[in-house]
Amino acid sequence: MASGENPDWNQMRALLATVEAGSLSGAARKLGLTQPTLGRQVAALEKSLGVTLFERVGRGLVLTQAARELVAPLRAMGEASETIALVASRQSQSVEGLVRITASDVYAQYLLPPILLKLRQVAPGIVVDVVASNEVEDLIRRKADIAIRHVPPQEAELIARRLPDTVAKIYGTPELIDRIGRPADERALSRADFVGYSESVDIVLAELQRNGLTLSAANFPLLTNSGLVAWDWVRRGMLLGLMMKAVADRTPEVEEAWPDFVGVPVPTWLATHRELRTARRIRVAFDLLAEALAEASQPAN
Incomplete structure (x- = not known):
């Protein structure tokens, strides 16, 4: 082989195309x-290899023995090149990296698990860190990339999508409701005990x-700052509690204590930082969460 420049892929591809097409044209x-x-x-390939690849016979080209011996490895290189291009294309479209999602402990426990499984199927390269917190400051302090909130974000650097409202109703165990009296009405419920949330008991009281x-x-x-603890007390039959219907429908131990109660609307927003919305992993997670939470917020069948 000649000691000239090493052949590049364009030269070898030119030879392979000529062999497969049967002519330079x-x-x-x-x-x-x-x-x-x-x-x-x-010609550059012939020079770099130091061999003659074609012989002219009349107006046509005939492969030399040296060229025929190159055909098989060149085809293998061509297939490898196509595979590399395909893998590169897939990688350029891949979605991977860490996404932190903050949500209330109740949302994290009852509504997020099937959504996270779906996200794993759609984008297996994403690592999800769920920050189960009832504090709205988590997102603005950059402790999370995406926040599920029940109050609209006021920060200018955040963008949010309003999701369909769900509804909260009064629930208890069948045994507790039996003790209160059926059918439970306003008078009977006014004598019942309710679980309270430490920071919002006045809001719940005013709404009821x-x-x-x-x-x-x-x-x-009984008061607690944890939605999960409060709901566990309701599930145990200790007190009545106000809870989103989407969660209660996934809790077989409870039933509506006041069937005639229309319920309290619960608004939901999905929020993220504006610059994070342009990151593909954040955008994919954000859009999937928006779609799945809209479905999950509806009553279970």
């Missing part, structure tokens, strides 16, 4: 080149009063 059309350009590439219940702080003997 056919190979040029296949590769989108002019015939003189293709001819120069084949607005809907016709004569309640006071005395109706909330």
